[in-house]
Amino acid sequence: MSLRTAQLARLREDAFDVLIIGGGINGAVSAAALAGQGVRVALLERGDFAGGTSSQSSNLVWGGIKYLESRDFGLVRRLCRSRNRLLDAYPTRIEEIRFLATLRRGFRYPRGFMWAGTWLYWLFGNAYTRPPRLLSRADIAAAEPCVALDDSGGGFEYSDAFLPGSDARFVFDFVRAALDAGAAAANYVEALHAEHGADGWVCRARDVDGDGAPFDIRARVLINAAGPYADAFNTQTSTRTTHRHVFSKGVHLIVDRITAQRRVLAFFASDGRLFFAIPMGSRTCIGTTDTRVERPEVTVTDADRDFILDNINRQLRLERPLTRADIVAERCGVRPLVVDGQGGDERDWLALSREHAVEVDPRAAHLTIFGGKLTDCLNIGEEVTARIAALGVAVPQRGARWYGEADTPQREAFMHQAQAIKLEASAAPGATEPAGARLWRRYGARAFSLLDAIRDDPAQAEELIPGAQYLRCELALAARDDMVVRLDDWLRRRTLIALTTHADELRAAPGVQEACRVLFGDEAERRFAEFVQEKFPSGH
Structure with a gap:
């Protein structure tokens, strides 16, 4: 069963x-x-x-530095403390990451004022992360040569957190x-x-x-x-x-990796909002948009794509500008924003958190x-x-620990065993992190069973789909524990495969067919056909 x-x-x-x-x-x-x-x-x-x-986020776990502008200091303080708790509880699944922000000349606030804001942000977070730095044009050029500096007066660097996985x-x-x-x-x-x-x-x-x-x-x-x-x-x-909700549509585009550095590039888009280029495995996630919509069902439009591409091309010096043809995958969803009663007019909209x-x-x-x-x-x-x-419901174990990763000794034992079977020796070229660290981050203590599978059959350590950073041994675990019903559940939500691999490549990849057989058994052909029909409705 x-x-x-x-x-x-x-x-x-x-x-x-x-x-x-x-x-x-x-x-x-x-x-x-x-x-x-x-x-x-x-x-x-x-x-x-x-x-x-x-499943449509930017993968950022952040204290909401943008809410400083609306003086929502209480919210920023709470979110910073929440971010810190998550960093403590999930040391491998959530990581501190540096944000390098570039400012254009004539921006609505002076660079020094913005830098002071990052120090306030750091203090709201109990000085938990690395402290901010003020950056000159030369500093930015040395750190990230891809950033366009023709109209820049410099910038600053600060820390927040993100999910390196899904x-x-x-x-x-x-x-x-x-x-x-x-x-x-x-x-x-x-x-x-x-x-x-x-x-x-x-x-x-x-x-x-x-x-x-x-x-x-x-x-x-x-x-x-x-x-x-x-x-x-x-x-x-x-x-x-x-209370009720109003909706903001947010779109992100996934493109080839823009920078080899593991940091977030931050800019201010043409509409004045924060705009990011965020590491996502072997790719970069860029965006976002913020468009008020009336319904939660949304799709990416060409106007969304062009807004994001135009802004990233304006901020970076690339060998050639990014075009729609460079888009590997897309994320599109709504942010449900809370309003009281009949609130939510234009003034409220701009200040909503x-x-x-x-x-x-x-x-x-x-x-x-x-x-x-x-x-x-x-x-x-x-x-x-x-x-x-x-409400009177008994909570028998009130105060029991219900969140967080397995303890450090278990992680160390796993890494020792991974080293003993020479797991990294079989790593595919281009991997963005060691296989052992990746498996522990994804599965915690369940990852011990993956090492057992590799000991029994070294082929289980092979990459299933080129560039996907997913090992063959992970499939059996997904079939048993991950409640995968449709192929897209696995490709897009239990993994990042559909976000970092072109859809055409997935349709042709033997590893996807193998995954279907393991995940769905006798229903493999039907589930694959269902996926193809959804992603390629015209047959192309």
């Missing part, structure tokens, strides 16, 4: 303390926090886990932690309707990827963590709230999580736990 099949059976048969709708970062971290402290939890996601906003994988790890703690969770399960009665909530759901037959799930408390669809689900359940809000209806035993971002996830988990306890 597959992991997902077992979870579907539990959803049908068990009763729960808490049912969470939505498997993005808010839902995943809530499930991990509650299950990790002994609460009986169920989690539903109508698509794949982290299939929406949570943002969606980081979210899924919270789902995995919840499962390990006893939660029931399944992707591709849609909540059709939910009603509250004397005995709690009854949610009618269906398996989107199965026969679609409806079934009921029972829980005492319902948490709406549907992200940009939270308002729509509240309408469906006749839940009235003070990613701060979250948790709204509770005690009589209906219902919570809605509005807004939020990855940096703030641990705070959301803790706040949700406190709100659930206040």
Whole structure:
């Protein structure tokens, strides 16, 4: 029986303390926090886990330096402290990274004023990271020759943090932690309707990827963590709230690596907003846009592509300007921004932040999580736990550690074993990090089983797809533990493969066919055809 099949059976048969709708970062971290402290939890996601906003980020884990301009100092302080907690708890999955910011002459603030702002930012973060530096034109030229300096008066350098791997994988790890703690969770399960009665909530759901037959799930408390669809689900359940969402579309483009240095290049785009070039494995992620939209369903337009390409070409000295033909992959999603009541006019829009809000209806035993971002996830988990306890739900292991990586001795033991089997000797050329470090970052203590597989069969240490930095041995682990239902779940959300490899190359890669056989067995051909039809609907 597959992991997902077992979870579907539990959803049908068990009763729960808490049912969470939505498997993005808010839902995943809530499930991990509650299950990790002994609460009986169920989690539903109508698509794949982290299939929406949570897989369309910039991979930055940052304190929101841009909010200094709007004088939202309390938020900056909280986000900086949240970033520090994540750096402590996930020392291999989240890394400090330097941001090199270049300013143009005539910018709205003097360079010295901006540099002073980075020191304030550093102090808000308890001086946790490396201190800022003021940079001259010569300093920038020496550090990053690719930066165009014709109209620059210099810049500055400061630290924040980022995910060197997949943002969606980081979210899924919270789902995995919840499962390990006893939660029931399944992707591709849609909540059709939910009603509250004397005995709690009854949610009618269906398996989107199965026969679609409806079934009921029972829980005492319902948490709406549907992200940009939270308002729509509240309408469906006749839940009235003070808060609501407005939407900002953000687009990032993935291109070939712009700089060999492991740092973020920061600029101010033509619309005055911060604009980044961020390392992503063997590629660079550039963006973003910030366009107000009315609905959460969004796509990348040519205007989005041209805005990003025009801005990056203006800021860099490249052998040739980047064009649409240089785009390897794209990210496009909405940021659900929180407003009160009927707020959200143009003035409010410009000042809106990613701060979250948790709204509770005690009589209906219902919570809605509005807004939020990855940096703030641990705070959301803790706040949700406190709100659930206040509703009278027992939290048997309150205060138990529910997040973080395995301890240092385990990591050191893994690295020692990886060295003993000469894992790095089989590394593919062009790898951006050692294979042992990469496997530990992705899987933690589960990575020991990968070393066992390599000992039994050295071919398991081979790269599955050229340039993808993914070993053959990882497939069996993904098939067992990662609840992969469709090929894109694996290519785009459990890994970065679809973001760092051209779609045409994936369609032709023998490693993708091999992955289908391992992940889907008898359904391999159907799942591959499904992927091709989605990515190449015209047959090209």
